[in-house]
Amino acid sequence: MKYIVTAIRLLFLAIFLFLIANGNMMLWLALFVLSLVVTFFFGRVYCGYACPMNTVMNSTEWLSKKLKIQTNHTPKWLKSGIFAWIFLIVSVVAMLLSKKLLHTNLPILLIWLVVSMLITLRYRPAVFHNLICPFGVLQRVAGKFSVLKKSVDKTSCVGCKLCEKVCPTEAIAVQNEDRKAVINRKLCIQCTNCQQACPKGAIHYMK
Numbered sequence: 001m002k003y004i005v006t007a008i009r010l011l012f013l014a015i016f017l018f019l020i021a022n023g024n025m026m027l028w029l030a031l032f033v034l035s036l037v038v039t040f041f042f043g044r045v046y047c048g049y050a051c052p053m054n055t056v057m058n059s060t061e062w063l064s065k066k067l068k069i070q071t072n073h074t075p076k077w078l079k080s081g082i083f084a085w086i087f088l089i090v091s092v093v094a095m096l097l098s099k100k101l102l103h104t105n106l107p108i109l110l111i112w113l114v115v116s117m118l119i120t121l122r123y124r125p126a127v128f129h130n131l132i133c134p135f136g137v138l139q140r141v142a143g144k145f146s147v148l149k150k151s152v153d154k155t156s157c158v159g160c161k162l163c164e165k166v167c168p169t170e171a172i173a174v175q176n177e178d179r180k181a182v183i184n185r186k187l188c189i190q191c192t193n194c195q196q197a198c199p200k201g202a203i204h205y206m207k
């Protein structure tokens, strides 16, 4: 499963770079808008499979761990989550102003791609995914209502927390009360890491 997921991500990254190189950034933004509809049915598959930021962040996180520069700390000022909304508004306004005043498309996706890598060099991927990403903020709204989602079969779960350790968005957590894992649908980016790690096969994609 891991290799299939990686191949899909690399394919989307190649399509993204091709579109950017050919000045077709708006096409990718159109794909993103379409993905919000898909999210209502299938969960945040755009984030987990197509998003170029998520793909480069996976490598950046690996590098950060190798260099031992990753911290568990989350900047206090980010914790409320309001900044993701602010970054969304600033990005849209900057794009509109760039188009109107400079008659050019601001390379907003490339800018956020670089920001996501810089942030992930130092912080856990969840910091960018959950507290900064202006695209993720819309995906979270749609993801909250998704029809299909990852769920944990409580009878199979033994509370080992292996799934927690590999979740890039801290969407899955073992509850103190019953020692069973629960997935936050809004935060889950459908990456399948938890399914691959679970020794009991307790995590399923279902209604």
Ligand code: SF4
Binding pocket: 150, 166, 167, 168, 169, 170, 171, 172, 183, 187, 188, 189, 190, 191, 192, 193, 194, 195
């Ligand atoms: S590890 Fe599991 S819970 Fe976390 S984002 Fe990936 S699929 Fe969702």
Ligand code: SF4
Binding pocket: 152, 156, 157, 158, 159, 160, 161, 162, 163, 164, 174, 180, 181, 197, 198, 199, 200, 201, 202, 203
């Ligand atoms: S890895 Fe599987 S068994 Fe372990 S806590 Fe997570 S869902 Fe439960």
